[in-house]
Every structure is written in structure tokens, then in C-alpha cells.
Amino acid sequence: MNNFKTKMTPFLFIGPAVAILLLFAFLPIIVALVISFTDTNLVGLANYSEINFIGIRNYINLLSDGNFLQSIGNTFFYVIIGVPLSVGSSFLIAVLLHLVGSWLASTFRVIYYVPSVTNIVAIAVVWGFLYNQEYGLFNYLLSLVDIGRIPWLEDPFVAKLSLILLAVWKSNGVSMLIFLAALQSIPRSYYEAADIDGANRWQKLRYITIPSMSFATFFVTITTLIGWMQFFEEPFVMTDGGPLNGTNSIALFIYQEGFQYSEFGYGAAASFILFAFIIIATLIQFKFRNKDQSL
Amino acid sequence: MTLKRKMVGLFLFGVIMIALAACSSDDENTDENTIQVWTMSDGLGDFVTEYEEETGMNVEVQAIPWDNAHDKLVTAVASGKGPDVLQIGTTWIAEFAEAGTFLDLTDYVDDYENLGAEHFFDSAVASTKFEGQTIGIPWYVDTRALFYRTDVLAEVGYPEGPSTWDEMIEASEKLAARGEGQYAIDLPDDDPQFPFILAWQQGWDYEMDKQAANFEKSSLRDAVALHHLFYDKGYSQLGEGKEFFQAFSDGSKPMFFSGPWDIRTIQERAPEIEGDWSIRVMPSAENNHSMMGGAHLTVFHNSQKKEQALDFINWMADPDTQIKWYEFFSELPANEEAWEDPVLADNEMVMTFGEQLEATQPLPLIPQYERIGGELLDTLEKINRGGEDIDEALEEFISQADSILNR
Numbered sequence: 001m002n003n004f005k006t007k008m009t010p011f012l013f014i015g016p017a018v019a020i021l022l023l024f025a026f027l028p029i030i031v032a033l034v035i036s037f038t039d040t041n042l043v044g045l046a047n048y049s050e051i052n053f054i055g056i057r058n059y060i061n062l063l064s065d066g067n068f069l070q071s072i073g074n075t076f077f078y079v080i081i082g083v084p085l086s087v088g089s090s091f092l093i094a095v096l097l098h099l100v101g102s103w104l105a106s107t108f109r110v111i112y113y114v115p116s117v118t119n120i121v122a123i124a125v126v127w128g129f130l131y132n133q134e135y136g137l138f139n140y141l142l143s144l145v146d147i148g149r150i151p152w153l154e155d156p157f158v159a160k161l162s163l164i165l166l167a168v169w170k171s172n173g174v175s176m177l178i179f180l181a182a183l184q185s186i187p188r189s190y191y192e193a194a195d196i197d198g199a200n201r202w203q204k205l206r207y208i209t210i211p212s213m214s215f216a217t218f219f220v221t222i223t224t225l226i227g228w229m230q231f232f233e234e235p236f237v238m239t240d241g242g243p244l245n246g247t248n249s250i251a252l253f254i255y256q257e258g259f260q261y262s263e264f265g266y267g268a269a270a271s272f273i274l275f276a277f278i279i280i281a282t283l284i285q286f287k288f289r290n291k292d293q294s295l
Numbered sequence: 296m297t298l299k300r301k302m303v304g305l306f307l308f309g310v311i312m313i314a315l316a317a318c319s320s321d322d323e324n325t326d327e328n329t330i331q332v333w334t335m336s337d338g339l340g341d342f343v344t345e346y347e348e349e350t351g352m353n354v355e356v357q358a359i360p361w362d363n364a365h366d367k368l369v370t371a372v373a374s375g376k377g378p379d380v381l382q383i384g385t386t387w388i389a390e391f392a393e394a395g396t397f398l399d400l401t402d403y404v405d406d407y408e409n410l411g412a413e414h415f416f417d418s419a420v421a422s423t424k425f426e427g428q429t430i431g432i433p434w435y436v437d438t439r440a441l442f443y444r445t446d447v448l449a450e451v452g453y454p455e456g457p458s459t460w461d462e463m464i465e466a467s468e469k470l471a472a473r474g475e476g477q478y479a480i481d482l483p484d485d486d487p488q489f490p491f492i493l494a495w496q497q498g499w500d501y502e503m504d505k506q507a508a509n510f511e512k513s514s515l516r517d518a519v520a521l522h523h524l525f526y527d528k529g530y531s532q533l534g535e536g537k538e539f540f541q542a543f544s545d546g547s548k549p550m551f552f553s554g555p556w557d558i559r560t561i562q563e564r565a566p567e568i569e570g571d572w573s574i575r576v577m578p579s580a581e582n583n584h585s586m587m588g589g590a591h592l593t594v595f596h597n598s599q600k601k602e603q604a605l606d607f608i609n610w611m612a613d614p615d616t617q618i619k620w621y622e623f624f625s626e627l628p629a630n631e632e633a634w635e636d637p638v639l640a641d642n643e644m645v646m647t648f649g650e651q652l653e654a655t656q657p658l659p660l661i662p663q664y665e666r667i668g669g670e671l672l673d674t675l676e677k678i679n680r681g682g683e684d685i686d687e688a689l690e691e692f693i694s695q696a697d698s699i700l701n702r
Contacts, residue, residue, distance in 0.1 A: 039702075042662075045373040046394040134537050154534040243534075244681050245673070259366060261666050262390070263702075 029275075036268035045264065058269035068270060071241075071248040077160055078167075078249060079228045086168045086175065086228075087221055093172060094179030095209070109180070116173030124237035127166050128153075131238075153239055156246025163234045163247055170234075171227065175220045182216035183209070218289050222282060229278050250274045329353040330603045331378035333371075335361050335590070338624060346610050352603060372396050377595035379604040383431060385422045385588050386488070386658060386665060392425040393662040398594040399428040403605055409612040410605070415629050418587035422657035431591030432608050433629030435620065437554045438585045439492060440651045441578065442561070446571045447549035456550075456575040460496070460521065463578045467530040470549060479530040480550040481539060482522070487668025488586045489552065490675060491658060493518040498581035501659035507697035510689070514581075519675065519685055521580075526679040533680055540564040543572075552577075554588070555627055555648050574647045576654065587655040589629060627652070663699050670695050 036058055038044070044051040062068050093112055097105045115123070130137045131152035139149045152162045190208050199207070210217075232251035235241055241248035241256070248256075250270065258267030332339070332354055340356040347354055357378065359367050365387070371377040372394050383391065391397065404410040410432050412420045419433040443456045451470055457463040467479030483489045491501075499514035509515075525531040532548070542548040544565040561572060577583040592608045594601060610616055617628035618636045627648060628634060639645050658664060674692040677683045 042369060042372060042390060042394045045369070046375075046396070133534060151534070242676070244676055259369070261669075262369060 032268045032271060035265055036272050038265045040264040040268075042262040045262075054265070058266050059273070061266070062269055062273065067245055067248065068250075068253055070245050071250050071253040074160060074246070074248055075229060075231060075250045078164060078231045079225065081161075082164045082167060082228045082231075083221070083225050085164065086171050087217070087224055089168060090172045090175035090220070091179055091217070094176045094183060095205070097176070097180060098183045109176075112176055113173035115170045118170075120170075120233045120237055123166070123170065128238065131162055154243060156244050159239055159243060159247045163231075163238060166238070167228075167231065167234050171224070175224060178216055178220055179213065182213045186212045218285070222285055225281055225285070226278055229274065229281065250277075326353070327600070328603070329355060330380060330600050330607060331355045331357065332380040332382075332607070333357050333359060333367070333378040334382040335359055335364050335384070336382065336624060336626070342620065342623060346607065349610075350606070352607070354607065368396070371595070375597060377597070379595060379598040379600050380607055381593050381595050382434065382590050383593050384590050386668075388422060388430065388591070389425055389660045389664055390662045392428070392430045395596055396593075397428075397430040398596050398598065398601065399430065400432070400594065400605075401429045403601070404429060404432070407605060407609040409609050409614075409630070414612065414631065416587065416631060416652055416655070418652075418655045418657045419589065419629050422587060422660065423591055425660060431593035432612055434590050434592045434611060435617075435626035436587060436589035436629045436652060437556075437627060438588060438648060438651050438655050439488070439552045439554055439577070440585065440648055441575050442543075442551050442553055442557060442572065443575065444543070444546055444549035444568070444572050447546045456573070457578050458575075460578050460580045464524070464530075467525065468528070471528065471530045476547055478532050478542075478548045480525065480552075481542070481548045482525060482531045483552060484676070485672065487665065487672055488588065488658065490518065490522065490671045491668070492552075492577070492584070492586050493522055495584040495656050496577065496580045496582060497521070500656070501661075503661075506700050507693055510693045510696050516685065516689060517580075519678065519689060522675055523678050523685060544568050555645065556625060558644050559625055574644050576647060576651045582654065584654050584656050585651050587652070587657045589627070661700070663702075666699050667696050670699070 037053060037055060038051050039054050039058075040051050097108055097112075100108075133139060133149055133151055133154055136152065138152065142148075142150065151158055153159045186209065190212070191204060194204050194208060230251045231249040232255065235247045235249055235252050236255070239247045241252050251274065254267045254270045254274065257263045257270060328351065330352065332343075334356060335358070337358045337360075340358060343354045343356060346352065361384075364384075368381075368383075368387070368391060371381075372391065377396070381397075383397075400410070404412070415433045416436060419436050423429055423431045423433060441456060445454055445456075447470070448454060448456055448466065451466050453462060453466050457466050463480075470479035471477060494515050497514040497517040499509075499512055499518065501509050526533055536542065537547070539548070539551070540561065543551065543561070544567060558574070562569070577585050592611055594604045594608070598604055611620075612630060614628070614630050614633040614636070617630045617633040618638055620626060621628055621633070622638060627645070628639070634640065634649050639649065659667075661667070670692060674688050678685055678688050
């Protein structure tokens with residue numbers, strides 16, 4: 001009896017966490033998977049007997065849906081430009097903040113973190129003004145150096161870059177904090193030893209700082225990557241996917257199908273494709289990391 | 296862990312669970328004299344106190360912003376838990392009616408003084424009919440008309456505003472020729488109703504049995520071509536540009552189509568042009584039809600208080616109530632008798648909308664309406680901004696409409 005008790009105790013402790021995870025994470029995923037094989041819409045939602053099982057027709061339709069393919073293309077564009085940019089810039093900010101004095105560092109830490117805690121709708125209003133083609137601040141500044149008006153949000157290609165700029169600015173804060181924490185946990189003795197060996201600043205960065213932060217970098221890269229694959233808020237509040245569907249992302253496409261047009265089955269299928277992309281990207285990164293450690 | 300501590304822990308856990316349960320449980324109102332009303336009109340809550348005093352009923356009003364209303368209604372449909380009285384915008388009727396959201400009122404309307412079809416605008420009543428059912432009672436109506444700057448239009452020879460599309464094009468050419476940054480008219484690029492209004496004016500109509508073939512009619516192509524002309528020739532600005540009311544005030548965009556709410560907006564945002572602007576009915580091509588928009592009051596399908604709900608709707612549809620509602624919120628009465636009241640009859644601008652309301656058409660009552668309207672807007676964007684050929688873009692639109700209608 002006592003033995004049984006000892007064996008069961010760990011399960012008792014992890015039980016609630018596992019139960020919540022099953023209920024709120026795995027169950028919805030499974031339900032979504034089932035829905036993605038049906039033609040559930042508003043009518044089906046009101047009356048379950050109207051729901052039909054249609055196999056993989058949603059997936060086939062998606063692959064021939066121009067808007068969806070375009071939003072996949074846009075999402076990859078966001079990821080390829082956005083992830084290196086936001087990881088790189090937050091790393092740079094963290095290293096620079098680590099170099100300067102503590103008074104300056106804590107002030108700027110707050111400044112860089114503020115965008116992360118600011119409401120996206122407020123950000124959208126302010127950046128909407130900044131990007132305004134007629135009297136936005138950016139075009140005004142450019143006009144001072146005789147550069148013509150840039151259609152920040154009016155051209156499909158430029159609008160993508162504008163949204164990336166906004167998202168990098170907004171997301172820097174969190175990654176920066178993680179990098180700063182990692183920087184502070186590097187033992188000072190490494191640097192002291194390097195000083196004795198006569199290493200310069202660049203060598204210390206290259207051979208001590210960067211390798212010591214590999215786990216933080218890995219973590220930030222994965223979370224940033226997942227965040228960018230689910231890119232949603234910025235196009236939702238700034239452009240609603242336009243112009244010409246040029247800023248639509250997969251996540252926004254899912255929202256439009258599922259919630260604006262009530263095509264729940266179709267939206268669920270699209271969300272599974274996004275899910276697959278994220279899993280694949282994460283697995284590839286884990287693979288790289290394993291290789292890294294074996295060296 | 297001592298027993299006492301365990302007890303405390305258990306107790307706390309229990310309290311939290313009860314609190315959670317209390318949050319999630321909907322307070323089912325069994326009280327006979329209380330009805331729940333969901334509306335998108337903030338302010339109805341205060342407005343109904345008069346009804347409460349008259350009848351001793353208790354009306355619980357929940358105001359939902361338009362942006363969240365669709366999600367909220369979807370949730371209500373999915374869970375089967377809705378209010379007793381529900382406001383619905385005319386564009387969502389078919390979609391939610393198909394899902395069986397509303398009680399069929401056909402057998403009830405004759406029992407109440409103000410609910411009969413004869414009291415309301417014909418197109419408003421037409422938009423409450425879905426597959427032979429009467430799913431709601433018109434509450435307020437709205438339509439689109441032409442706002443214009445009298446002084447600016449007088450300079451190009453149209454002090455009364457253009458009355459046909461030919462005149463509109465002629466005036467626009469002169470207005471756009473005034474120089475860089477000068478336009479003729481601001482066309483709504485995110486209003487899915489607008490392309491349909493243009494199409495009706497070209498004689499187009501949506502016939503239920505023809506489905507996607509409706510969009511093959513040449514009248515729709517005429518409307519799209521007309522729309523494109525304004526961007527192609529630079530009569531209208533692509534993209535947002537200046538803050539709109541500023542542009543209207545400085546005369547760089549002296550015309551726009553909008554609804555009655557913008558009367559007040561102009562008065563507030565551009566008081567300096569008082570007396571220099573007016574409203575007229577739509578310019579005509581084949582006709583000068585505009586849309587019949589607005590909102591209806593409906594009864595949720597499983598409401599336990601049909602009688603009370605209908606009594607409340609009957610009060611809302613009363614001409615006196617309708618006039619009061621107009622005075623408070625500038626929303627136009629659906630009840631035609633209310634329009635004879637001097638509050639409306641003596642207001643020239645509002646009467647222009649009254650005149651336009653006589654020439655309106657209900658929007659196509661199909662569940663996929665929003666979807667198709669959105670696709671049509673995308674198609675227009677492809678033509679105007681993306682430079683696609685009109686016929687190719689329309690062909691693509693027709694095949695999309697076909698797959699949407701037959702999904």
C-alpha cells in the first residue's frame with residue numbers, strides 16, 4: 001500500500017497540469033482536426049446534423065485557392081526577413097545595453113520594452129499616422145532630404161516591409177530581456193581570463209559571449225520563428241490583408257475564413273497546414289541544435 | 296502537510312471552482328417580466344426606461360459594438376443561448392436566418408398594432424423575408440445619397456449637384472482638372488454595398504434562381520467599368536490620402552456617397568463650411584436606386600418570452616417611439632408614418648434621404664452575401680490598383696462567385 005502510494009504521488013502532482021493541458025491544448029487540436037475534414041459552417045454550428053464529412057476536399061480546395069497560396073508566400077516573406085532581423089536587432093540591443101553603465105541601461109531597457117506592453121490598437125493608430133502617405137512623419141522626414149513620397153501601406157510589396165518594421169520594433173523588448181538575462185549569467189571569470197590572455201573586445205564577443213548564449217539564442221529563435229509564422233495582429237489592425245492581398249498572412253487568412261465568413265471547416269484545414277509548417281520548422285531547428293552540441 | 300493546511304487548500308480550491316462556475320453559468324432569467332435585448336446601438340439602455348415605466352417590464356439591454364457583433368451572434372447560434380430580442384443588420388439576415396437563428400413572426404404580426412408590413416418602407420419589409428418567413432420587424436433604415444459642396448460644384452456648372460452619371464462624369468473631369476491633388480469624388484473602397492448600388496443603377500438585379508449567372512449580365516460590367524473610369528482618369532484618389540473631412544472642407548474632394556450619420560459628422564468636424572454643402576439623391580443611369588440598409592429587431596428562436604419580446608418590438612415600431620429614437624440617435628425611422636412628423640418633414644437634408652428611401656432596393660438576400668460582396672470589392676481593387684483587365688477580372692470573379700454559391 002505504502003509502495004503504491006509512493007508510486008502514485010508524482011502522478012498526483014503532475015495530474016492537474018496534465019489534465020489542463022489535455023483539456024485546453026490537445027482536445028481543441030483534435031477537435032480542429034476533425035472539423036477540418038467537414039463542411040462545418042454557421043448552419044452546421046446551429047444544427048449538427050447538417051455537418052457532412054467531406055474527406056480532404058477542404059485541403060484540395062485550399063491548395064488551389066489563390067488567396068491562400070499568396071498568404072503562404074507572404075508569410076514566408078515575413079519569416080525570412082523578419083526572424084533574422086528581430087533576433088539580430090534584439091541581440092545587438094542587449095549587447096549594447098550590457099556595455100553601457102547601469103543607469104543608462106535600465107532607462108533604455110524600459111524604453112525598448114515599452115512597445116511590447118503597449119496595446120496593438122494604440123500602436124496601429126500611431127503608426128497609421130506615421131505611415132500616412134500624405135502627411136505622415138516618415139514621408140515628411142524623407143521630403144526634407146528630397147526623397148519622394150513612399151507608399152508605405154499602399155503598395156503590396158512596400159506594405160509588407162512596413163509591417164515587418166513595425167513588428168520588429170514591437171517584438172524587440174521581450175527577446176532583448178531574455179538576451180540580457182543570458183548575458184548577465186555568463187561568469188565574469190571567463191572575461192577576466194580572456195583579459196589576461198590579451199583578447200580584444202571582438203574576440204571576447206566571438207569566443208565567449210556568443211557561444212555562452214547559444215541556448216538563449218536557440219530559445220529566442222524558436223519562439224520568434226513561431227511568432228512570425230503566426231503573424232496576425234499587425235496586418236489585421238494596419239491593412240486587413242490588403243492592398244491586393246499583399247500583406248495577408250496564413251493566420252489572418254484563417255481568421256477571415258473562420259470568423260468573418262463562418263467557414264469553420266475550411267479555416268480549420270488552413271490552420272492545420274500552418275500547424276504542420278510550424279512543427280516542421282521547429283524540428284529542423286532542433287536537428288541543427290543537436291548537431292551543434294555534438295561538435 | 297498537516298491536515299489543517301490540506302483543509303485550507305481544499306477550501307480555497309472549492310471557492311475558486313465555485314467562482315469559476317458562477318462566471319460561466321448564464322444567469323437564466325426565469326422572471327416573467329424581464330426580457331433581454333442585444334443591440335449594436337449604444338444608448339438603447341437609457342432609451343427603454345420609458346417603456347419600463349409604462350409597462351412595468353424590466354428590459355435588460357446589452358450593447359455590443361458592431362465589430363464584435365458577428366462573433367457574438369455566431370457564439371449565440373452555436374450555443375443556442377441568446378437573448379429574447381436581437382438586433383440584426385440587413386446584410387446579415389440571410390446568413391443567420393439560414394442557421395435558424397430567428398423566430399418566424401409571420402403568424403404574430405397581425406396581432407400587434409405596429410408590426411404589419413403596411414407601416415414600413417417596402418424594401419425594408421422585403422429584407423425581412425427569408426424563404427417565406429418573416430424573421431424580423433424593421434427598426435431603423437439607412438441608405439446612401441450624394442453629399443456635395445454646393446460652392447465647388449457651382450464653379451463647374453452644377454450648383455444642384457449632378458443628376459445623372461453623364462453629368463457626374465462631366466463635372467468630375469472639370470473638378471479633377473483643377474490641379475494636382477484635386478479630385479472630384481471619394482468612392483467608398485471598403486463598403487461591399489457600394490458596387491451593388493452602382494450595378495442597380497445600371498439596371499442590374501439579383502435573381503435568386505440564376506445564381507452566379509447574375510454576374511454575367513452586361514449591366515454589372517457597365518457598373519465595374521464606370522467605377523474604374525473614376526480611378527483611371529484620376530477623378531478619385533486611390534488609397535487613403537488626406538483625412539477625409541479635411542479634404543471635403545478644403546474642396547479637394549467635393550463629393551462623396553454616404554449615409555445620414557455623416558450629416559452630423561460634417562457639422563461637427565467641418566463647421567467652417569456650413570451652408571456650402573448639401574445632399575442630393577443618387578445620380579441616375581438607368582435609375583437612381585440606392586440600397587436599403589438599416590437594422591431589424593428579431594426574436595431569438597428559442598426565446599421563452601415571445602409575447603413580451605413582441606410587445607417590446609411593437610413599442611419600438613410605434614411612430615412616436617421611432618421619432619424619439621431619431622431625435623436621440625439620428626437613425627431614420629423605418630415606420631413611414633413617422634416621416635410626416637415636423638421633426639423630420641421640416642429638415643431638408645433628412646428629407647433628401649426620405650426621398651432616396653423611396654428609390655431603394657434590398658440587398659441580395661443570400662447567405663453568402665458578405666462573402667460575394669467582399670470578393671467583388673477585391674475584384675475592383677485588382678482592376679483599379681492592380682491594373683488587371685476588366686473582363687478577365689470579372690470572369691475570375693464569376694467563377695469564384697459560382698464556387699461560393701455552390702459550396
